[in-house]
Amino acid sequence: MARIPYPERSAEAVDALPTPLNAFRMFSHAPDMTGPAIDLGMAVLGSSLPVRLRELVVVTVAARTDCAYGVVQHRPIALLTGGSPPTNWPPSSNSGPRTASSTRSSLYC
Known part of the structure; x- marks a missing residue:
């Protein structure tokens, strides 16, 4: 269970994801950070690191x-x-x- 309640509404960047992961939903408390956090996650996911x-x-x-x-x-x-x-x-x-x-x-x- 999350220590902080999830926001009632997700940021637009979260709504655009194919699967709205809770880790990114939590960033909806700071909407200006949500898009960059998702971008970072996608960069790590798509990196050349095995x-x-x-x-x-x-x-x-x-x-x-x-x-x-x-x-x-x-x-x-x-x-x-x-x-x-x-x-x-x-x-x-x-x-x-x-x-x-x-x-x-x-x-x-």
């Missing part, structure tokens, strides 16, 4: 910042794309790994 790596980064950042929504939304995608969570990241927890291997340490934001 999907498996992109989803690993998204899930890791979501877990480390206790963003349950991000973990719930992206963990299944990460697993479907061949990603595997670190052994110290329980599947039912939104508390991510607190240490980084040398190969992954550069991915943490």
